[in-house]
Amino acid sequence: MALAPIVALVAIIPLARRTLSAEGAHGDAPSIAKLIGGAAAAPPAPKLAGLDLTKIAINDGEVTAPLPDKKVARLTVDPALQNIAKHVMTMHHVPEAAVVLMDVATGKILVYASHIENGQARDLAVEATAPAASVFKVVTGSALVEHAGLSPDQRECYSGGEQRLVQHDLVPDPRRDRWCTTLAGAMGRSINTVFARLALRHLKAPALEETARALGFGASLPFDVPVQASALHFPEDQLGFARTAAGFWNTTLSPVHAAWLSATVARGGEPVRPVLVESVADDDGKKIWTARTGLAQKRALKADTAQAVTTMMENTVTDGTSYRAFHDGRGASFLPNIPVAGKTGTLTDPVAKRFYTWFTGFAPSHPPADIAAPRQVAIAVLVVNNPTWTIKANILAREVLRGYFASQKVPNVTSPTPGERAAERSPERSEERETRDPRASHPAPIPRDVPASTSTTPGTKHRRHRGS
Numbered sequence: 001m002a003l004a005p006i007v008a009l010v011a012i013i014p015l016a017r018r019t020l021s022a023e024g025a026h027g028d029a030p031s032i033a034k035l036i037g038g039a040a041a042a043p044p045a046p047k048l049a050g051l052d053l054t055k056i057a058i059n060d061g062e063v064t065a066p067l068p069d070k071k072v073a074r075l076t077v078d079p080a081l082q083n084i085a086k087h088v089m090t091m092h093h094v095p096e097a098a099v100v101l102m103d104v105a106t107g108k109i110l111v112y113a114s115h116i117e118n119g120q121a122r123d124l125a126v127e128a129t130a131p132a133a134s135v136f137k138v139v140t141g142s143a144l145v146e147h148a149g150l151s152p153d154q155r156e157c158y159s160g161g162e163q164r165l166v167q168h169d170l171v172p173d174p175r176r177d178r179w180c181t182t183l184a185g186a187m188g189r190s191i192n193t194v195f196a197r198l199a200l201r202h203l204k205a206p207a208l209e210e211t212a213r214a215l216g217f218g219a220s221l222p223f224d225v226p227v228q229a230s231a232l233h234f235p236e237d238q239l240g241f242a243r244t245a246a247g248f249w250n251t252t253l254s255p256v257h258a259a260w261l262s263a264t265v266a267r268g269g270e271p272v273r274p275v276l277v278e279s280v281a282d283d284d285g286k287k288i289w290t291a292r293t294g295l296a297q298k299r300a301l302k303a304d305t306a307q308a309v310t311t312m313m314e315n316t317v318t319d320g321t322s323y324r325a326f327h328d329g330r331g332a333s334f335l336p337n338i339p340v341a342g343k344t345g346t347l348t349d350p351v352a353k354r355f356y357t358w359f360t361g362f363a364p365s366h367p368p369a370d371i372a373a374p375r376q377v378a379i380a381v382l383v384v385n386n387p388t389w390t391i392k393a394n395i396l397a398r399e400v401l402r403g404y405f406a407s408q409k410v411p412n413v414t415s416p417t418p419g420e421r422a423a424e425r426s427p428e429r430s431e432e433r434e435t436r437d438p439r440a441s442h443p444a445p446i447p448r449d450v451p452a453s454t455s456t457t458p459g460t461k462h463r464r465h466r467g468s
Helices: 079-092 133-146 183-189 192-202 205-214 238-246 255-266 303-318 393-407
Strands: 057-059 062-066 072-075 096-103 109-116 155-158 179-182 277-281 287-290 341-349 354-363 377-385
Touching: 057 079, 062 079, 079 096, 079 109, 079 393, 096 255, 096 393, 133 183, 133 192, 133 205, 133 238, 133 255, 133 303, 133 341, 133 354, 155 192, 179 183, 183 192, 183 303, 192 238, 255 303, 255 341, 255 354, 255 377, 303 341, 303 354, 341 393, 354 393, 377 393
Parallel strands: none
Antiparallel strands: 057 062, 062 072, 072 277, 096 109, 096 377, 155 179, 277 287, 341 354, 354 377
16 A cells, blocks of 8 residues: 655745655664554534635635535634745645644644645645654653653663664663663653663553553544544564654654644643634625634643643753754744744655654743743644655744744744745754754763763764654
């Protein structure tokens, strides 16, 4: 069976093409197509049956999509933000891409955009054919807090697991384990071995599966159109379980689900139903149906767990795989005063030669200092590339967030402008450095008895194929 197409978000980045290195690029990876279970989707509201989201239109400041019998669905989408996403996706000629931006309090979808460079238009945001990759570390981190009582400060030393996990990577060895970090640091820098070892030591498969299902895996999410269920499979062997916990295959994800997942963490563990259609009008323009918003769903995580996971996800932007994406070459934030929690994911399908990068998260992740707090949003970005690429998901997410917070009049945040290239403002010229750790090319072994609050993770420059 052919690999089903995927989705992603988009933003403004340099047009110089590069080869994408990705996590989990191992030949024994199963095809994503084999993981799709075909679970039935929850039906949308009867008034929305037949809604065609491949034909979203913007006219006179209103965003609409057609329904049968000449009815029209008026969407919650912000036309200016939608245009930013559409422009960037077109500009960078991404093979397949989509973006979902969601108001955390109400569930209203502010951006809902898909792009297919060649081929028939599809609603990519509801397709769960992309590997969840290291985004699944959000689930594993939640389970480690909720079921095992670990904290973001939990310290672990490690070695190996940068590009693939093998059996000996799972066994602690003081002679090899030169690097140490906290659970928060491991989330931020997406360190596979730490998550694999902690999952083996502290979790059983049923506990991790329980958390995954609470966080939406294995079932279709309630939405205005059917959403493909994100796949979930735990191999019975120890290595397979460890790989899954760390984000190596066996799980898939849709952009709608990813945005819902981040919004759930942002809301303290209580999900909200995503809403895209604000109202429906008949062929005479008369409103015949109006959606309810802010509909809370069954609690998925304890509030303390969600707060701990937020702390972990903030490390992604402050000191992890997305530090460079959210800061310019001088270390200045593209979103000053706006704290961001996020998680990246990178994975290669060696058979289909597709390269997936994710960014999902929310902002502000905690009340910002010195400014009135803008409305909190969750974002999901998935970029599907060929072996050469021009844009990655975290850069794309940053650009859409720039547009949003500029529209909210946040001081010193500028909106992307047509033709602007991210490389002119951000040091994205090299794949070697994803974080700001300035260690030398060959750092000396780090003592294992350093204070628990100290991260001794080597700079990503020395782990260039680790992925995220």
